[in-house]
Amino acid sequence: MPSIAAARASNAKYSPSYVPVAIFVGGTSGIGRAIAQAFARYTQGNAHIILCGRNEAAASSIIASFPRPTAPEAKHEFVQCDATLMKNVAATTSALLNRLPKVNFVVLSSGVFSLKGRNETSEGIDRKLALSYYARWKFTSDLMSLLREAKDAGEDAKVMSILGPGNGGNIDLDDLGLKKNYGVLRTALTTPAYNDLMFEAFAERDPSISFVHVYPGAVRTPMLGTLMKIAFYPLTISPEDCAEHMLYALFNVEGGAHRRDNRGDDMGKKRYYGSEEARRRLWDHTVEEITRSATT
Ligand SMILES: *[C@@H]1O[C@H](CO)[C@@H](O)[C@H](O)[C@H]1NC(C)=O
Numbered sequence: 001m002p003s004i005a006a007a008r009a010s011n012a013k014y015s016p017s018y019v020p021v022a023i024f025v026g027g028t029s030g031i032g033r034a035i036a037q038a039f040a041r042y043t044q045g046n047a048h049i050i051l052c053g054r055n056e057a058a059a060s061s062i063i064a065s066f067p068r069p070t071a072p073e074a075k076h077e078f079v080q081c082d083a084t085l086m087k088n089v090a091a092t093t094s095a096l097l098n099r100l101p102k103v104n105f106v107v108l109s110s111g112v113f114s115l116k117g118r119n120e121t122s123e124g125i126d127r128k129l130a131l132s133y134y135a136r137w138k139f140t141s142d143l144m145s146l147l148r149e150a151k152d153a154g155e156d157a158k159v160m161s162i163l164g165p166g167n168g169g170n171i172d173l174d175d176l177g178l179k180k181n182y183g184v185l186r187t188a189l190t191t192p193a194y195n196d197l198m199f200e201a202f203a204e205r206d207p208s209i210s211f212v213h214v215y216p217g218a219v220r221t222p223m224l225g226t227l228m229k230i231a232f233y234p235l236t237i238s239p240e241d242c243a244e245h246m247l248y249a250l251f252n253v254e255g256g257a258h259r260r261d262n263r264g265d266d267m268g269k270k271r272y273y274g275s276e277e278a279r280r281r282l283w284d285h286t287v288e289e290i291t292r293s294a295t296t
Pocket of ligand 1: 117119127
C-alpha cells in the first residue's frame with residue numbers, strides 16, 4: 001500500500017519525452033479537478049489538457065491554477081459538455097476527433113449525487129447511469145482511434161474511470177439499464193460492476209491500451225455534503241491526496257483491464273461480480289442504448 005509520500009514520489013518521476021494529451025471528463029470539480037491539477041503540476045504545464053464538463057467559470061479558475069507551459073504544443077482548454085445526453089457526448093468527441101492527432105489519457109469522473117429515484121433524460125436514460133456509465137463508455141469508445149494513435153507512436157494510451165471496483169454487486173442481466181427495478185442502492189451496486197465489465201470488454205478488443213477502474217475512497221468533494229464532511233472528517237481524505245493515489249494508479253498500469261483501490265493498489269478480482277455472459281450482454285445492451293439515443 002503506497003503511502004501518500006510514496007505515491008507523490010512515484011508520480012514525480014513521470015516525465016514523458018513528448019507533450020501528452022489528457023482529457024478530463026468531469027474535470028471541473030471534485031476528484032477530476034484535483035487529478036487535472038496534479039497532472040498539470042507534474043508536467044510543469046507542458047501538456048495539452050482538456051477539461052470537459054458543464055461549468056465554464058470553474059474550468060477557467062482551474063486552468064488559471066496550472067503552471068504556465070513552455071512547450072509550444074502545450075495547451076489548456078475547456079470543452080463544454082453536459083454528458084447526461086449521449087448526443088452531447090457524440091458532438092464533443094467528433095469535434096475532438098477532427099482536431100486532435102492523438103490522446104494519451106482519458107480520465108472519467110463525471111457523476112451526480114442524488115438519493116432520488118430514476119430520472120430520465122430526453123433520451124430515456126437515467127441521469128445517474130448516464131454519467132457514471134453510458135457517457136464513460138461512449139467517450140472511451142469514440143476516442144479509441146486517438147488512443148491507438150498514441151499507442152502506435154510508442155506513447156502512453158490509458159483510460160481511467162473513477163467509481164468503485166469492489167463496491168459493486170450482482171447485476172440483473174434481465175434489467176440492464178435498470179428500467180424495471182430502479183433504486184438508489186441498486187444503482188450504487190450496479191454501476192461499479194458495469195464499469196468493471198466495460199473495461200474488460202474494451203481491453204479484449206484493444207489489449208495494448210490500459211483501462212483502469214479505480215476506487216477513490218471517501219473523499220471530501222462537493223458531492224459529499226457539508227455535514228457528512230464534518231462528521232466523517234477523520235475517515236476521509238482531501239481531493240488533493242486522493243488525486244496522488246489516482247495518478248499513481250494511472251501511471252503504474254501497462255495494457256489490459258485493471259482494478260485499483262483507493263491507494264492505487266491492484267485489487268485483482270476482489271469482490272468482482274462479472275462473468276463472460278454479463279460482459280457480452282452488457283456490451284450489446286450498451287451499443288443498443290447508445291444507437292437508440294442517437295435517434296431520439
Ligand atoms: C431530474 O433531473 C433534472 C435535471 O438535473 C432536475 O431538474 C429535476 O429536478 C430532476 N427530477 C427529479 C424528480 O428528481
